[in-house]
Amino acid sequence: MTKKVHPYIPNMVSEVKQKMLEEIGVNSIENLFECIPKELRYQDDLNIPKALTEYELRRHIEGLLNKNISSTEYLNFLGAGCSQHFVPAVCDEVNQRSEFLTAYAGEPYEDHGRFQALFEYQSLMAELVDMDVVSVPTFDWGQAASTAIRMASRVTKRNKVLLANTVSPERRKIITNYGTPQLSFSGVAFDINTGLLDLEDLKSKLSDEVAAIYFENPSYLGFIETQGQEIFKLAKDFGVLIVVGVDPISLGVLVPPSHYGADIVCGDLQPLGMHMNYSGGQAGFIATQNEEVFINEYPSRLFGIVPTKKEGEYGFGDVAYERTSFALREKGKESVGTQTALWGITAGVYLSLLGPDGMYEVGQTIMQNSQYAVQQLNQIEGVNGSRIVSTFFKEFIVDFNDTGLTVAQINKELLIRNIFGGKDLSEEFPEYGQSALYCVTEIHTKEDLDYLVAAIKEIVEQQ
């Protein structure tokens, strides 16, 4: 029997193989591996299940996936860095295009479309954050914040960094891992009732050794930090740079951080057209003004518009390529590689579709729906819909301390009622006791929110 030719491997056809071996001048493929010493040759068969046909594969994988319950089957109130939003069909249509899906590192000539789409992403995001420069997308918010902070350190030639204590603990892990050993980090306290940064504590920690203060707005805990200008004034006295992490879907209604003095802005693109994908939709962005001192510190590629030799035609190319590790290896700015380009293109599609009105409406709707949820939760005896009294965007801390139940108990009961309850904060922020971080967006209808409130009421009252 002839050996089966796999559909993905055309040159398993034996006559073809034979011709190729003749051209090479060897008798068998085995000869081509003689450069690998015998002791390093793996002699066994890999212990991997035998091959499936396409149809069998589909049955197998769909069988596995069917064990999952998705956030379209249950009502989802989880956020904490990945959130469920409306994804326009055109976003999916564009990012499934075979041309974009299978392109990689082409040149400005054969990949003109990729360059243009990413230049447009840079340009559309620049409008959203109201700054002149946005790099091609990076890995995710945590890594974008890490790089933004390291950029600030290189610009100021200082190594101390202040982090608001309300920064997402997961992001803090990423930031400290990316920052050490060169940088040292200290936390800045916050007011437990308002969430706002403790300016007295900030003052006591600012000095001319500090490179940057990093805070998030809206914060991980959902509240809006209103003291941007004050933080800016305090920091500027010491030449400290302001780095702000932001949820970009808030920026149709919220003032962008550049307006209160942020030098570097970063965040995650996931809300702008990416499905959650069990966290596969994350993508980071970094923005600054068009100042050489900042541009030269970006590790990522930056695409710029360039004329071609033909009158009236333009193309795109890498701006200041010599700063990258592609050009300079360890002497480049940090490192660059494959990150999340397709999500950048998708975010560009999203912003083009929504336009100014859409971004305003989505921001406003999130504000309204989340405020409604809090208002209704407040009706339940023992539940405080929003532990923090400040205005919030999309996420808020629901305080269950007076119910006598733990968040774990409540979430277990909610799951029985087909609801993914908010993230349990009792370990990350023990100062809030049994509280959970809820995320409400434009996808939640009044009926969804009423169902959640009724379920919690029932659970609490059963107690």
Next chain:
Amino acid sequence: MKKIKRLALKVDFHQAKWNEPIIFELHQAGERGVEIPLASEQVVKAVGDGLSTLPHNMLRANKVNLPEIAQARVLRHYVRLSQETLGSDFNVEIGQGTCTMKYIPKINELLIRNHKIMELHPLQDISTVQGMLEIIHNLDLAMREISGLDFFSFQPSGGTQALFAMASIVRKYHEARGEGDQRDEIITTIFSHPSQAATAAVKGYKIITLYPDKDGFPDIDRLKEVLSERTAGFVVANPEDTGIYNPKIKEFTKLVHEAGGICYYDQANANGLLGITRAKEAGFDMCFFNLHKTFAAPHMCGGPATGALGVTRELKEYLPGPIVEKNKEGYYLNDTLTHSIGKVRAFHGVAQTILRSYAWIRSLGPSGLKAVAQTAVLNNNYLYSRVQKIRGASAPYVKGQRLEQVRYSWEQLTQETGITTEDVQRRMTDFGLHYWTSHHPYIVPEPFTLEPTESYSKADLDEYIAALEQISREAYETPEIVKNAPYNSTIHQLDEQDYLDNPDKWCLSWRLYQKKTQEVNVLK
């Protein structure tokens, strides 16, 4: 009727050229691309406009300056741009050596477009994601077999991030043993990816770079000279970008271990090695595989991607958490690793890519994976034999001994005709083919790096070779044709340097372009 004559070379190719405006130029006030689900009337009645609770200084004064465009026009814009992008589905993409541009199976793309993965939140109760965790765990098991290592994390979302995670583990490991300050050097080689050196530097290491000996192997005598009590780690690809397999690799890892260093293996590209040889037997403590290279996940214009990170049992506790494990109740997320470096990325990595690669492995099975390696190496050696016969082309270093790719040189062509590898690159696009030179610095003069993978047929390879032969002929006979290329691409030659490296002239966004073209006539 005459019989249609077919040539191997696509001489009549012309790429799409739509001359699409920049998206902002499509603005028509009042148009819109999509409607947002708005708050219901009762919600509005209950909470009002939702914005009046905001302090005035936090309310954005003006709407975002985005274009207003009808849906069909947005779609047309982007699908036209997609047509101006030469994805690997459209060409014999063997010119992007080191990146393993193989066939991306359509079934896998169909499988990931399922709400049972697309709409999973990473913090969902584990009872509701058992299928996803099983896929991650099964891929872990397959990776263990392929590498011989003991545990995998799929959190790093690209090769660069996997390398960074490995450098972080090296640091944490030595710190845990009280040698964190003392061991401050990482050794790499010049024919390895620049991210190896760059990520180790991000982690605070001094970089020592080994150059090749006359045959192209990393210099083992030099390694012996640089090893010391300051050695923290050694990172290398094998084969390197040259495609030459270093047979002394076990000696390398032994020497590094004797000096107290950790050996980590850049297997971003492992396409010639599946089922043939493994990280474990070569003495490595860690390795990573790029799922978007060897394991057939698409490159997506440059991510999202996955650098699957494997370690030995001794280093398990250093992995970024959580990792997926299995107990009697089922699959769970273990976040109790005692020496964990923390995290390099949010949550669990790129789930779609994990699924794609798992599906790819299952579609091949153990003998199929070995056939991948065998055929990739066969294809490469066929190409190697043919390309060296092209006038002006050569393959520096040792004869033969190439596995999945080769770094070639046009040195002779450049000397004899003045045509450089960049010129060849532009001309290749005229035949609908992608061609890459190599990473910098150019150690091999006028380099190009071909990696044919297992996906291309002999006829495909012959098409690529025919294009190289054609350009070589042109270089000797009519070099101006090559110099002035491309002609059949979407755009003509860029009028580059001044607009990319001069801060007064560069335009990194449409708003900057508008400012600069109004102020002075920067762009023609």
